[in-house]
Amino acid sequence: MMYMEYGFQNRLLRVNLTEGSTSVEAPGEAFYRKHIGGRALIAHYLYKELEPGLEALGPKNKLIFAGGVLTGTPLVGSGKNSVGAKSPLTGAYGDSEAGGFFGAELRRAGYDAIIIEGKSDHPVYISIVDDQVEIRDASHLWGQSTGFVQDAIRKEQSEPYMRVAQIGVAGENLVKFACITNDLKHFYGRSGMGAVMGSKMLRAIAVKGSRPPKIAKPEVLQELNKFMTQNWPTMAASLHENGTSATLLALNAAGGLPTRNFQEGHFEGAENIGAPQMNATILKSREGCFACPIRCKRVVEANGPVYVDPAYGGPEYETLAALGSNCGIDDLVRVAKGNEMCNSLGLDTISTGVAISFAMECYEKGYLSQEQAGCELKFGNAEAMLFLISQIANRQGLGQLLAEGTRAASQELGVKTHDLAMEVKGQELPMHEPRLKAALGVGYAVSPTGADHCHNIHDTIFAQPSSSLEAVRPLGVTGPLPADELSTDKARMLVAISTWRHFTNCTVTCYFVPWTPEQMQAIIQAVTGWNFSMLELMDVGKRAVTLPRLFNLREGLTGKDDYLKPRFFEPFKSGPLAGKALNREQFGATLQDYYGIMGWDDQGRPLSGTLKALGLEWVLKE
Amino acid sequence: MTVNVRIFGGLHRFTEGCTECKKAISQDTCAWDIVHILGIPEHEVWFVAVNGVRVAKEEILFDGDRVDIFAPVGGG
Numbered sequence: 090m091m092y093m094e095y096g097f098q099n100r101l102l103r104v105n106l107t108e109g110s111t112s113v114e115a116p117g118e119a120f121y122r123k124h125i126g127g128r129a130l131i132a133h134y135l136y137k138e139l140e141p142g143l144e145a146l147g148p149k150n151k152l153i154f155a156g157g158v159l160t161g162t163p164l165v166g167s168g169k170n171s172v173g174a175k176s177p178l179t180g181a182y183g184d185s186e187a188g189g190f191f192g193a194e195l196r197r198a199g200y201d202a203i204i205i206e207g208k209s210d211h212p213v214y215i216s217i218v219d220d221q222v223e224i225r226d227a228s229h230l231w232g233q234s235t236g237f238v239q240d241a242i243r244k245e246q247s248e249p250y251m252r253v254a255q256i257g258v259a260g261e262n263l264v265k266f267a268c269i270t271n272d273l274k275h276f277y278g279r280s281g282m283g284a285v286m287g288s289k290m291l292r293a294i295a296v297k298g299s300r301p302p303k304i305a306k307p308e309v310l311q312e313l314n315k316f317m318t319q320n321w322p323t324m325a326a327s328l329h330e331n332g333t334s335a336t337l338l339a340l341n342a343a344g345g346l347p348t349r350n351f352q353e354g355h356f357e358g359a360e361n362i363g364a365p366q367m368n369a370t371i372l373k374s375r376e377g378c379f380a381c382p383i384r385c386k387r388v389v390e391a392n393g394p395v396y397v398d399p400a401y402g403g404p405e406y407e408t409l410a411a412l413g414s415n416c417g418i419d420d421l422v423r424v425a426k427g428n429e430m431c432n433s434l435g436l437d438t439i440s441t442g443v444a445i446s447f448a449m450e451c452y453e454k455g456y457l458s459q460e461q462a463g464c465e466l467k468f469g470n471a472e473a474m475l476f477l478i479s480q481i482a483n484r485q486g487l488g489q490l491l492a493e494g495t496r497a498a499s500q501e502l503g504v505k506t507h508d509l510a511m512e513v514k515g516q517e518l519p520m521h522e523p524r525l526k527a528a529l530g531v532g533y534a535v536s537p538t539g540a541d542h543c544h545n546i547h548d549t550i551f552a553q554p555s556s557s558l559e560a561v562r563p564l565g566v567t568g569p570l571p572a573d574e575l576s577t578d579k580a581r582m583l584v585a586i587s588t589w590r591h592f593t594n595c596t597v598t599c600y601f602v603p604w605t606p607e608q609m610q611a612i613i614q615a616v617t618g619w620n621f622s623m624l625e626l627m628d629v630g631k632r633a634v635t636l637p638r639l640f641n642l643r644e645g646l647t648g649k650d651d652y653l654k655p656r657f658f659e660p661f662k663s664g665p666l667a668g669k670a671l672n673r674e675q676f677g678a679t680l681q682d683y684y685g686i687m688g689w690d691d692q693g694r695p696l697s698g699t700l701k702a703l704g705l706e707w708v709l710k711e
Numbered sequence: 712m713t714v715n716v717r718i719f720g721g722l723h724r725f726t727e728g729c730t731e732c733k734k735a736i737s738q739d740t741c742a743w744d745i746v747h748i749l750g751i752p753e754h755e756v757w758f759v760a761v762n763g764v765r766v767a768k769e770e771i772l773f774d775g776d777r778v779d780i781f782a783p784v785g786g787g
Contacts (some may be wrong), residue, residue, distance in 0.1 A: 342760035367741030
């Protein structure tokens with residue numbers, strides 16, 4: 090075993106639920122330097138260990154929780170961690186990141202990652218207190234709300250601050266976009282990881298740790314933290330004040346707020362669900378994640394017309410748009426109720442909102458009857474939205490169909506509905522409009538996890554001189570470039586920004602804390618003691634894109650799966666972007682530019698030289 | 712004439728913390744004149760919206776307009 094003093098625990102916990110066994114292994118420094126943690130670590134193990142074509146909800150799939158080199162260190166923004174597996178929603182590589190406290194606690198318990206294998210024959214949860222790892226019966230927790238389960242586990246373990254990651258009823262019922270939550274308010278939302286956890290009969294993982302990773306140069310890290318602690322009130326003030334909901338009114342005024350299933354980009358009721366309204370009415374408090382002073386998370390409470398429980402936090406921008414404008418709903422309290430229901434039942438709010446908006450459009454266009462819907466499923470009907478959330482989580486009525494994901498539902502409802510399903514590779518679109526942010530549309534298409542806004546570019550940030558643009562210039566970004574431009578220059582920008590974002594999914598750090606790439610390089614040097622370079626940084630990011638790409642190609646996906654739905658090539662009929670559409674030729678050319686700059690062929694297959702440059706030539710031998 | 716101004720995206724760091732105010736304006740005042748009146752550096756502003764819709768810099772303001780000033784935003 091290679092000795093590693095700093096940054097990593099060099100301990101990876103394996104739990105086999107079929108055998109009821111646990112073991113610990115040491116990946117070693119050479120592995121960590123190339124992969125850092127998070128996505129690159131997960132993708133490495135999934136590629137190496139999963140049999141091609143296996144059933145995502147079968148016992149052979151593996152579920153991996155992974156922190157990164159910075160998770161659980163005192164660094165501002167180090168509270169995130171990742172979970173990955175083959176996705177039941179896309180049939181491709183899947184992962185998702187969440188903030189909160191679970192990831193930090195896992196690393197403090199002495200583990201960089203947990204690989205969960207097999208399937209239990211009864212409901213269980215895993216308890217981890219440093220070296221003490223137990224698989225415990227969870228029969229009494231199955232079918233309960235996430236709030237009940239967290240309380241019960243903490244009481245059972247006599248540990249009021251034990252950190253609990255868990256699925257809800259939706260995960261138990263194998264809803265294809267079920268999420269995993271930690272501390273009730275933080276969500277690994279995307280890719281259906283909750284369904285994979287449910288398929289293993291694993292309700293929760295509870296962890297308590299007492300041995301944080303060691304830091305090579307704590308005084309350097311302290312100085313960097315001091316910079317962020319002093320400067321976040323200037324750099325990220327709006328995130329504290331308004332949370333991510335600050336985005337909603339800006340995107341609406343710009344014409345890019347997804348509205349009525351992406352048919353429009355401007356919502357007449359936006360004021361009623363925007364940040365000022367939330368702040369003035371239901372906002373109860375602001376909370377945050379491990380080691381973060383920004384506290385961008387909302388906690389909301391309402392006592393009428395419906396009760397909204399503050400135990401489940403409050404809606405992010407994505408949720409306000411997915412359950413709000415995209416369903417034509419401007420009733421903030423009921424949107425917050427929908428958020429609370431998704432959170433307690435364990436549903437991804439983005440996919441849930443898009444599945445419902447898809448069903449609403451199908452209903453209004455006559456492809457779905459009132460009898461099939463079980464309610465009057467018109468855009469704007471908030472009660473119908475709440476009804477369907479419950480139906481989906483419990484797989485009842487129309488919920489049984491929608492629980493399979495929007496792509497599968499459209500395949501069942503017939504060819505006329507295919508173009509109404511707002512998805513890429515089966516994953517529902519997040520709340521960002523490609524007709525406003527053009528390269529983001531290309532990013533949706535090429536993302537290994539299906540449509541994603543986190544490891545993507547947001548063109549609007551780089552459309553004018555700004556500190557955000559200056560920060561990424563060392564990555565080779567030029568510009569500014571217009572948000573609606575598609576070009577070779579834009580493809581270069583997309584590659585640089587998305588690779589950087591993939592890298593931060595390896596460290597695993599929060600995008601909302603504005604660390605620059607140069608600061609991040611210094612941070613990794615301080616934590617690990619390595620002479621870590623910017624070249625290595627970007628290579629880690631490239632591995633985190635390339636390994637999932639290779640996984641997907643092995644599963645049978647091709648360049649044809651890098652698509653965007655026809656709607657985005659059709660002009661908006663109204664709103665600030667009336668007449669605006671993506672140009673198909675420019676889109677195709679930019680996609681090809683992306684492939685080429687990544688070192689892939691014209692079908693999106695990484696070239697052997699690309700693999701060798703990244704130290705992934707072992708893939709060629711498999 | 713007065714307009715109702717809201718300042719978003721952390722731009723209130725240039726307005727002594729003020730996020731909402733009324734501004735008296737003269738005839739022919741343009742949308743971006745408000746940015747200058749408030750002392751917000753132009754390059755920090757993504758766009759100005761009037762009554763909830765993005766407008767050109769030279770858009771003329773009218774009495775009672777709601778003027779929103781936004782910084783660039785990305786993900787959420």
